[in-house]
Structures are given as C-alpha cells and as structure tokens.
Amino acid sequence: MSRTRGSNQALALAQGLGWFSIALGVAEVLAPHRITRATGLHGHERLISSYGVREIVTGIGLLTAKDPTPWVWGRVGGDALDLGTLAAGVAGPERERSGIAFLMTLGIAALDVACALALRRPLPAAMASFRRRSGLPKPPGAMRGAASDFVVPADFRTPEALRPLNEKAG
Amino acid sequence: MRALCWHGKQDIRCDTVPDPKIEHPRDAIIKVTSCAICGSDLHLYDGFMPGMENGDIMGHETMGIVEEVGSEVTNLKKGDRVVIPFTIFCGECDQCRRGNFSVCERSNRNKSLADKVFGHTTAGLFGYTHLTGGYPGGQAEYLRVPFADKTHIKVPLGVPDETLLFLSDIFPTGWQAAVQCDIQRDDTVAIWGCGPVGQFAIRSALLLGAKQVIAIDRVPERLAMAEAGGATTIDFSKESVVERLNELTRGKGPEKCIDCVGLEAHATATIDSMYDRAKQAVMLETDRPHVLREMMYVCRPAGVLSIPGVYGGLLDKVPFGMAMNKGLTFRMGQTHVNRWTDDLLKRIEMGQIDPSFVITHTVGLQDGPGMYKTFRDKQDGCIKVVLKP
The missing domain is CATH 3.40.50.720 (NAD(P)-binding Rossmann-like Domain)
Structure with a gap:
C-alpha cells in the first residue's frame, strides 16, 4: 500500500537525526581541533566550527519543525558539503583518516536520503480507499444524531451545575 | 495450541503452548475464530506497561465458538457464538451491580498486588499486565474465559466476525x-x-x-x-x-x-x-x-x-x-464493555454502523508478530489488524 509521510519510524528517525546533528555540531564548535585531527583536515578549524553551527541549526530545525522533511533534505545538502570537504582531505597528506571519515559521512548521507524518502506523502490512489471507509450507511451528515434515542446514564451526565443555562432550561 | 506470546520488549512470538482447561465451574473454553491487535497491546509490545512476564499470551479482542463450559455456566452451551469483552467481570460485586464492570472487585486474581499499586483493585483483563490478573489472552487458538456466565456477548449467526469482533473493545x-x-x-x-x-x-x-x-x-x-x-x-x-x-x-x-x-x-x-x-x-x-x-x-x-x-x-x-x-x-477509565454492547449490537443489526470499516489487514496467527511492528510503525497503511487463528 502507500508509503506514509507520517510513519512513526521515519519521524522517529528524523528526530534521532536532529539529536545527532546537535551533538555533532556542539562537538565541532567546542572542539574543532579534535575533529580536524580525527578527519585529517588540519588547518580547517574555522571551517569545521562553521559546519558545527550549521549542524546545530539543522538539529534544532529537525526537532522543532512541524514537518521535518525540508530539514532532512537540508541535512542531505550538508552531507554533500561535508563529502566535498573530506574529498579534498583525501587528496591531502592524511588521506587515510579523511578516507575513513568520507566513508562514514557517505553512510550517514544514505541514512538521511532514506529518511527523506520515507517521509514522502502516500500515493493518492491509496488515500482514496481510506476516504471511502466511513462504516456508515449514508453520508455522515445524514447520520448525525442517528443514535439520539440513546439515553446517557445518570452517572455519565455532565454535572447539572456545569451545564450551560440554555440546556438547563431545555 | 498456537498463541502469540510476549517475551520482552518488541519480542512477540507465535509459540506452541498447552491448551487451556476449565479451572473453575464458572469458566468456559472458547475456540477463537477471530482476534485483533489493539493499540493498548502496543504499550506492552513497547515495554511501557509494568507487570508482564515472559511467555504471557497476548490479546484481549477475541470472539469465537463455545467449546466447553464449567458446571455453573448455565446460559452458554457448546456451539454458541460469542464475543469476549476485554474486561472480566463477576456481575455480582458492588461495582458490577452499578455497571462499573471495568472495576469489578472480584475478577482480578492479583487483587492484593493491584490494591497496593492502585489503592484498590480494578477488574481482571485478558492478555494484559499481571497487575490486572495476568490472564492468558485471546491471540491464540483457544481462550479460557473466567466468569464466563457474565463475561461474554452472545452474538447471532450469519453476521461476519469482522462486523462483530470489535464489540470486544474498540x-x-x-x-x-x-x-x-x-x-x-x-x-x-x-x-x-x-x-x-x-x-x-x-x-x-x-x-x-x-x-x-x-x-x-x-x-x-x-x-x-x-x-x-x-x-x-x-x-x-x-x-x-x-x-x-x-x-x-x-x-x-x-x-x-x-x-x-x-x-x-x-x-x-x-x-x-x-x-x-x-x-x-x-x-x-x-x-x-x-x-x-x-x-x-x-x-x-x-x-x-x-x-x-x-x-x-x-x-x-x-x-x-x-x-x-x-x-x-x-x-x-477502562471500558465497562457489557454496559454498552446490547445497545451497540442492536445498532449494528439496524445498520447504523458497520465496524468492519476499520480493518486494513487480516493475517494468520503465525504472521502476528510481524504485524505488531507494522501496526506500531503505522506502515503499509495499517490501522487495524485482525488475526485468524
């Protein structure tokens, strides 16, 4: 059937990516030297700090947006930027470290793309079948009050003192 | 018999377990024809509900055919078609006499535990935490129904299971x-x-x-x-x-x-x-x-x-x-199921509503464990799963 934009799994993954973004961003801002050492990008501390700010902003966006989809695609764009930077590192003197970081970032990019695709809207044809599932013999408007013969038991009624005055009169 | 059993967080398995037996004169054994996975089963699946034990049989939305009755069950006989409400109730205690079946004072066999945790016990529930009795549930081929002379909804032949099953709960x-x-x-x-x-x-x-x-x-x-x-x-x-x-x-x-x-x-x-x-x-x-x-x-x-x-x-x-x-x-509160079911069955028979609209998936019991995940993650357009043992 349809792929659902609201699937819990995809939204949970988006939230997880949000927390990951914030954690990585904080590390990049607070400890750029460690990050450049680990990724073979010595001398690019300022660039890494700016990437950290980008990660934090994206993370907050993912965690607070009503629809996280654009922010997940934003992460994909950021991944491309990271991969480009690391590719330059691969050509440098610490190619082994940059290469490992490149492969790890490639894996994360794949996860970001998978999440963005999983957040897509369902197919219109599948939605149409749900719009036909009323369970009612007539259009809803015609069924309004069909069970008004039901007498609400006394212990389930709104306390008399809380009823609007016009209902009390009725 | 086969049954879906809880083995821990996100671990439901289709196991072979002993068939249930009459344990009390007010019991009945039901051959299950249809059962369903409920949203509250997911709280057990996800490990949010305390009091589950390894091997507990899941399920509290069940219907079927009466297979055997205890000596004190005089209003049911073999072959009767019944929907089983998820709340077990005696029909005689102070709360049951008021129609508050979900807080029956006698049907929770772990009453002392529930008294400690809740202050006062609530009713026994099928396929749920041991705080509510730990009764084996109905996602199985057979179900033992305690207080069966009260805990049932007799339903007519000729109406599909799918139309009647949800009188059990939702x-x-x-x-x-x-x-x-x-x-x-x-x-x-x-x-x-x-x-x-x-x-x-x-x-x-x-x-x-x-x-x-x-x-x-x-x-x-x-x-x-x-x-x-x-x-x-x-x-x-x-x-x-x-x-x-x-x-x-x-x-x-x-x-x-x-x-x-x-x-x-x-x-x-x-x-x-x-x-x-x-x-x-x-x-x-x-x-x-x-x-x-x-x-x-x-x-x-x-x-x-x-x-x-x-x-x-x-x-x-x-x-x-x-x-x-x-x-x-x-x-x-939990639902006082039988307080409403006579009226709701009448409305189904009158054609005011056909509850089967909500079913999106029907599978065999062996496919139940996978459907828990599908239902939990709202994958494949899943809204309601019916299992056919």
Whole structure:
C-alpha cells in the first residue's frame, strides 16, 4: 500500500537525526581541533566550527519543525558539503583518516536520503480507499444524531451545575 | 495450541503452548475464530506497561465458538457464538451491580498486588499486565474465559466476525468515550488520535448528535478515514492545533475533548514533547502526556475531558491548576464493555454502523508478530489488524 509521510519510524528517525546533528555540531564548535585531527583536515578549524553551527541549526530545525522533511533534505545538502570537504582531505597528506571519515559521512548521507524518502506523502490512489471507509450507511451528515434515542446514564451526565443555562432550561 | 506470546520488549512470538482447561465451574473454553491487535497491546509490545512476564499470551479482542463450559455456566452451551469483552467481570460485586464492570472487585486474581499499586483493585483483563490478573489472552487458538456466565456477548449467526469482533473493545471504548462527554446538539467534540478507538469515537460522537467533530492526527490515511466518518481534520504536523481549534469554534474552544492517544503521544515541534522524551529516556517519567496538556489548554471552560487513551503511571508537568480554574470535568477509565454492547449490537443489526470499516489487514496467527511492528510503525497503511487463528 502507500508509503506514509507520517510513519512513526521515519519521524522517529528524523528526530534521532536532529539529536545527532546537535551533538555533532556542539562537538565541532567546542572542539574543532579534535575533529580536524580525527578527519585529517588540519588547518580547517574555522571551517569545521562553521559546519558545527550549521549542524546545530539543522538539529534544532529537525526537532522543532512541524514537518521535518525540508530539514532532512537540508541535512542531505550538508552531507554533500561535508563529502566535498573530506574529498579534498583525501587528496591531502592524511588521506587515510579523511578516507575513513568520507566513508562514514557517505553512510550517514544514505541514512538521511532514506529518511527523506520515507517521509514522502502516500500515493493518492491509496488515500482514496481510506476516504471511502466511513462504516456508515449514508453520508455522515445524514447520520448525525442517528443514535439520539440513546439515553446517557445518570452517572455519565455532565454535572447539572456545569451545564450551560440554555440546556438547563431545555 | 498456537498463541502469540510476549517475551520482552518488541519480542512477540507465535509459540506452541498447552491448551487451556476449565479451572473453575464458572469458566468456559472458547475456540477463537477471530482476534485483533489493539493499540493498548502496543504499550506492552513497547515495554511501557509494568507487570508482564515472559511467555504471557497476548490479546484481549477475541470472539469465537463455545467449546466447553464449567458446571455453573448455565446460559452458554457448546456451539454458541460469542464475543469476549476485554474486561472480566463477576456481575455480582458492588461495582458490577452499578455497571462499573471495568472495576469489578472480584475478577482480578492479583487483587492484593493491584490494591497496593492502585489503592484498590480494578477488574481482571485478558492478555494484559499481571497487575490486572495476568490472564492468558485471546491471540491464540483457544481462550479460557473466567466468569464466563457474565463475561461474554452472545452474538447471532450469519453476521461476519469482522462486523462483530470489535464489540470486544474498540467500538464500546469509542462509544463510552463519547457517552462520557454527554454530547449536546450544539457541542463541538475534538478527538485526539485517529487510530481505531479514535475512529469509533468520531462515529459515536456523530451518531450521538455532536454539531461538529474535529479529529487530530498526522497520519494521512487515518485523517482520510476520519474525514470519511464525518470529522473535520487537523494534521498536527502541518498546523497549530490550538489555532485551528480556536478558528473552528469561533475562539471559544471545543466543549468536549477526547484523548484517544494515551501514554505514547508522538508530538512533534513542541517543547513539552521533547521534555517528555528526555525524561522518559532517563526513567524519570513513564508517560508522555502531551495530549492531556493540550486538551486542558484548548477545552472550553466547564467542558469535559474524556480519556479512553491508556496511561500507565507517572505524568509530569500536567497543568492541573489550569484545569481546576477552568472547571473541567475529567471522565476516564477502562471500558465497562457489557454496559454498552446490547445497545451497540442492536445498532449494528439496524445498520447504523458497520465496524468492519476499520480493518486494513487480516493475517494468520503465525504472521502476528510481524504485524505488531507494522501496526506500531503505522506502515503499509495499517490501522487495524485482525488475526485468524
């Protein structure tokens, strides 16, 4: 059937990516030297700090947006930027470290793309079948009050003192 | 027999277990023809409900054919077709005499444990925590029904299982949620959660005459099904629930609010939902009560909050002062199933509603474990799963 934009799994993954973004961003801002050492990008501390700010902003966006989809695609764009930077590192003197970081970032990019695709809207044809599932013999408007013969038991009624005055009169 | 058994968090297996036997003269054994996975089963699946034990048989939405009855069960015989309510009740205690079957004083065989935890015991439930008796559930080929002379709904032949099965829980649960609201003809009823119980609450509110029914969710197919049932929908992932509810009620708020979500609210973009997630992660809170907070905020003063959604334990940052000052009435609890089922069966037979609309998946028992995940993750358009043992 349809792929659902609201699937819990995809939204949970988006939230997880949000927390990951914030954690990585904080590390990049607070400890750029460690990050450049680990990724073979010595001398690019300022660039890494700016990437950290980008990660934090994206993370907050993912965690607070009503629809996280654009922010997940934003992460994909950021991944491309990271991969480009690391590719330059691969050509440098610490190619082994940059290469490992490149492969790890490639894996994360794949996860970001998978999440963005999983957040897509369902197919219109599948939605149409749900719009036909009323369970009612007539259009809803015609069924309004069909069970008004039901007498609400006394212990389930709104306390008399809380009823609007016009209902009390009725 | 085969049965779906709980083996830990997110670990349900189709096991071979001993057949149930008559243990008491008021027991009956049912050959299960259909059963279903309920949203509250997911709280067990996800490990949010304390008191589960390895090997417990799941399931509390069950129907079938009477196979055997105990010596004191005189109103059932082999071959009778029955739906089994999820609440086990004696029919004789003080609460049962008042119709409060879900708080039967005698059917919980772990009463002393429940007395300690809840203050006073509630009824025994099938396929649920040992706090409510730890009775084997109905996602199995056979089910032992305690107090079977009371704990059953006799149903006619010739009507499909799919039309009758939900008398066991979700239809009366949605109905009770609406009845608790004491709906008046000018009322706007806002319903959080368009899962199976939410769908029945929507239709119940409509049938009981609500002027306007508003349904809140974020899953497109669930919102589409809610619209089919006559609801105006709010996708909380796209728009502000508070703003839309105020627009739809000319700034006054809905008179009646129904929480069909419970303890696992999946709110996004709210500070309180992030707070709940963080506290839950470090075991400082058991439930995520975002819907309760939102209902308290948006409900019109002197309104009613009806809570069929299941809560498990400790809730944090619930604005009770707001609720007190607004004079809100809270109605909640497990469903007194048999209090409503005679009337609901009549309405099904009259053709006012066909509950089978909610079924999206029907599979064999062996495929049940996989369907738990599908249902939990709302994959494949899954709204309601029926199992055929």
